[in-house]
Amino acid sequence: MDLRQLRYFLAVVEHGSFTRAAAATGRTQQALSKGINALEQQLGERLFERGTRQAVLTDAGRLLLDHARTADDAVRRFEDRLAEMQTGSEGQVRIGTGPSTAGSLLAPAVLALRRHWPKIGVHVAGGIAPELLPALLARELDVVVTLHTTGAEPPDPRIASEVLMHDEYRVLASVRHPLARTRALQLASLIDQPWIFGRRLGEVEHAFRQQFLDAGLQPPANTMDTGSPEFLRALVREGGYLTLLPSRIAHAELLSGHWVALDVPGMSWQRPVMAYTRAGEPQSAPLARLLQALRNAAQMAGVREVGSPSMR
Template sequence: MELRQLRYFVAIMDHGSLSRAALVLHVAQPALTQQLRQLEEELGAQLLHRSAQGVSATDAGRLFYQHALAILKQVADARAAVAQSTGRPSGSVTLGLPHSISGALALPLLTAARARYPEITLQLTEEISGNLIEQLKSGRLNLAVLFDDGQPGQFAATPLVEEDLMFICRSGSALAPAGAAVSLRDALASHLILPAQQQGVRPQIEQVARAAGLSLENIIEINSIAILRSALLADIGATLLPLAPLLADVQAGTLRAWPVHSPQVARKVTLCASKNIPLTNAAGAIGRLVREVTEELCAAGNWPGARLAH
């Protein structure tokens, strides 16, 4: 198996046809077809379905595509690590952010990266945390912001912030607490909309609830912040989330937020990297910048509900 075969296969997948991939790669189509056939023979599996409309991936093809992307990225990172100097890092860095973090961190980080490291191309990807974990394991991400649920870490992790979870619902909702705060017991007894198990804040809520002798029942599971927000505005239920991803609605008065007590619930946000894949100088520089930007946001009060973790 050769790297060019991986590049050819990825190009065919990305462009949806052999002819378009051949044009982009500046390779004759018969030669491209031959390389694809050799790759399939070596793997012992058909990777693509061919038709007059183009190509589509088989199940084996979709699986191999993810591995090919990860391998090509690691090769590019290795070349960049050798070529770049520590004084002037350059190259491409891919950072993964959960949906509920990107609103607070993405734009300030992009602005700081452009000013500090103009020769680094910072690529941000926004996913649910479970997808970020898999991409970081495979090497498709250099870095990812993840949540620490207290379990032994499989990544090299640097603490960033702790965020308090708030009880949030539509203004004027019948679910709104009567007081200035709400107990965790009462919050869990409400109609809650939360991410699915093992996603986002859910593991932390489950862990704190078990320790307090409480349980979660009748949960509506939504993994998208945008859809969850729409459900809150439609008064389908309430949620337990940090303030940041819904701050604009809370400030506008369409949503309201209450602190949770007895006990409080907070999540720890960490910056993670693979223990097995070395960081390039550029990725290391972006990692340090993430920590700097986080400190500045907290000091200025621009990451509501967050405090620096130690």
């Protein structure tokens, strides 16, 4: 049985079709089909149902699946260890991270990791959970570290999750904003202000708007949204806009005193910061070390926050 054929088989299962598997593996669909046909001939069994647009496993395909994953994992671990032995390195870890965790949590964790294991290779990809989690399942990433907002990503039994800490969504403004020094702001004072939101706030945005509706008020109408953190920061800094963000995204601005969290009763929401890995797989040594470094960094961040003055 050819390992390449097994990996073609796994790619089709992971991506749900021959077309998507071919694109993900960088092979032609013809080459992929040829490899799986050869595997079926060797086994004497069909692995996928024919005549369906999606890749539907037969009974023989389902039987093969668990064994193929086990074999592929074992060979990949061997390949990693062999590369470490040949290069003198200590392996590598591939990380996906969201904007709220990249600087305030992941960076300190990686710095601590490299202080103790300087030969571990670290590769970091930025993005949001709906982009990063498919890359995790496709084995392009080893771990995804991001803020969880309900509705941002579907539950998937192939993904294991761990809560590292919690972050808090707050209403933020430039220290120069007219409302910046007002204590216990009323909701009504926020309605006519200009707002800039990041994308994919999920249920946090719903909760934000519901606060106004529950008080018999219409939510702010003068709003914009953007996928550009730089643009959002510029409008808050220079344009007098308010925003709704996790505190860790604005960690540097709050710490320097350039931004403040407005004192608005009921306008804060806790959300967990998650580490996602593939479920049911043994962790490589570099990944295990990174996860421990993340836990340590999260614990230290919590200690700093308990001992720090108010964000105001």
